[in-house]
Amino acid sequence: MPEVSKLKKPDVKLVLLGDMNVGKTSLLHRYTERKFKDTVSTVGGAFFLKQWGPYNISIWDTAGREQFHGLGSMYCRGAAAIILTYDVTNWQSLVELEERFLSLTDTANHDCIYAVVGNKADLTDLTAQLPQTSDLGDQTKSEESQVLSACPTPPASPVSISGVLLRKQVTHDDAVALYGRILRYKCLDEKSTLPAEKMCFETSAKTGYNVDSLFETLFDLLLPSILRKRNENQESPTVDLEDCRTSGGKRGKASCC
Ligand SMILES: Nc1nc2c(ncn2[C@@H]2O[C@H](COP(=O)(O)OP(=O)(O)OP(=O)(O)O)[C@@H](O)[C@H]2O)c(=O)[nH]1
Numbered sequence: 001m002p003e004v005s006k007l008k009k010p011d012v013k014l015v016l017l018g019d020m021n022v023g024k025t026s027l028l029h030r031y032t033e034r035k036f037k038d039t040v041s042t043v044g045g046a047f048f049l050k051q052w053g054p055y056n057i058s059i060w061d062t063a064g065r066e067q068f069h070g071l072g073s074m075y076c077r078g079a080a081a082i083i084l085t086y087d088v089t090n091w092q093s094l095v096e097l098e099e100r101f102l103s104l105t106d107t108a109n110h111d112c113i114y115a116v117v118g119n120k121a122d123l124t125d126l127t128a129q130l131p132q133t134s135d136l137g138d139q140t141k142s143e144e145s146q147v148l149s150a151c152p153t154p155p156a157s158p159v160s161i162s163g164v165l166l167r168k169q170v171t172h173d174d175a176v177a178l179y180g181r182i183l184r185y186k187c188l189d190e191k192s193t194l195p196a197e198k199m200c201f202e203t204s205a206k207t208g209y210n211v212d213s214l215f216e217t218l219f220d221l222l223l224p225s226i227l228r229k230r231n232e233n234q235e236s237p238t239v240d241l242e243d244c245r246t247s248g249g250k251r252g253k254a255s256c257c
C-alpha cells in the first residue's frame with residue numbers, strides 16, 4: 001500500500017464513523033490505494049498510517065454494525081478529527097449519525113475537527129460519476145475524454161452515464177443542518193469554528209469524487225494540532241499520567257451545556 005507504514009509513531013488520529021454500508025472502508029481504500037475494491041463489512045476496526053509530508057496521521061476505520069457499537073468510543077479516544085459518514089441515498093444513515101454515533105465522539109480531543117460526509121454521490125449526481133483526473137493513468141485519461149465527449153454538457157434530465165440516477169434522500173442542506181447540531185452538541189460557537197460549507201462533503205468512493213479533497217482538507221486543518229503535540233512532546237519528554245487519563249477527556253455533554 002503506497003505511503004502507508006505500520007512502524008512510525010502517529011502524530012494525530014483521524015476516525016471514520018458511520019452506519020454499516022455507508023462506504024467508510026471504501027473511502028479509505030480509495031484514498032490510500034486509489035481503487036474501489038470489494039469490501040467485507042468491517043469487524044471491530046482497522047488502522048492505517050498515512051504519511052502526510054513529514055507527519056504521520058493514523059486513520060481508524062470503524063465498524064458500523066450495531067454489534068460493534070460499544071467499541072466506537074474507544075476508537076474515538078484522543079481523536080483530532082472525526083469523519084461522520086452517511087450514504088446520500090439513505091436518510092436513516094444520517095439519522096443514525098446523530099442518534100447512535102455522535103455520543104461516541106465524547107472521548108475525542110476537545111478541539112477535535114468534525115466533517116460530515118455524504119458518500120455514494122455517484123448514485124445521485126452526474127458530476128460525481130465522472131472519473132477523477134488525479135486517479136487516472138494515461139489510458140484511463142483517454143477513457144475519461146471519451147466519456148466527456150460523449151456528454152459535452154451535463155444533461156438536464158436525471159439520466160446517468162452508467163444507468164438511472166437514484167433519488168437523493170439527504171441533501172447538502174440536511175448535512176449542513178446536522179453539522180450545526182453537532183456544533184451545538186459540542187457547545188461550540190458556530191461563528192468561531194470551521195464553517196459548514198468547508199466541513200460538509202459529498203463524495204464517491206466508487207469514482208473518487210471529492211475523496212482527496214476530503215482527506216487533504218482535514219490533514220491541512222490538523223496541522224496546528226500536530227505542531228502543538230510535537231512541541232509539547234519536546235518540552236516534556238516524560239509521560240504525564242494525568243494528561244493521559246484526560247487526553248481523550250472531552251467534557252461530557254451534560255457538563256458543558
Ligand atoms: N455506488 C457506490 N457504492 C459504494 C460507494 N462506497 C461504497 N459502496 C458500496 O457500499 C457497500 C459498503 O461499502 P463499505 O465500504 O464496506 O461500507 P462500510 O461503511 O465500511 O461498512 P461497515 O464496515 O459494515 O461499517 C459496498 O458494496 C461498496 O461497494 C460509493 O461511493 N458508490
Ligand SMILES: [Mg+2]
Nearest residue numbers: 024025041042
Ligand atoms: Mg467497513
